[in-house]
Amino acid sequence: AGHEAVQALLSSGTAFDAIFAASDLIAIGAMRALAEAGLSVPGDVALVGFDDIPAASFTNPPLTTVSQDVKAAGEALVDTLLRKIRGQAVEPYMLPTQLIVRGSSG
Structure with missing residues (x-):
């Protein structure tokens, strides 16, 4: 969902420099779409997820996230x-x- 949402956002021409995703999985998809578009995280777009799943620390760059109990x-x-x-x-x-x-939030 994050990949598709960022592709649509980029296609719309809307200017943005940060994304807060509702989950880390959505953020990881967004990160992939940004990379495919030639944008760097966090250089061009800061990115934050939610959930602190184990994979969040292994993305490149590691994903800033919100952890909950x-x-x-x-x-x-x-x-x-x-x-x-x-x-x-x-x-x-x-x-x-x-x-x-x-690293993803600069």
């Missing part, structure tokens, strides 16, 4: 679902994240 996110999801099923009120809350700065 997947276990806590899963527990929160199950808790919220069970509360909804029981008809209980559900309050919104945020889970902590951490920016993992690597």
Whole structure:
């Protein structure tokens, strides 16, 4: 999806110098499309993903990403679902994240 989205963005002629992708896999696809277009990451376009999958540190350049506690996110999801099923009120809350700065963001 990231590869196709960046190809469409480049074809549109819209100027941009950074991409924040909803997942690392999308960011990796975007990185490939940028390379195919002759653009360098982060020289021409800074790139950040989300999830901190293991492959993120092995891309070239290594992908800057946002890490989240997947276990806590899963527990929160199950808790919220069970509360909804029981008809209980559900309050919104945020889970902590951490920016993992690597080479793709300059």
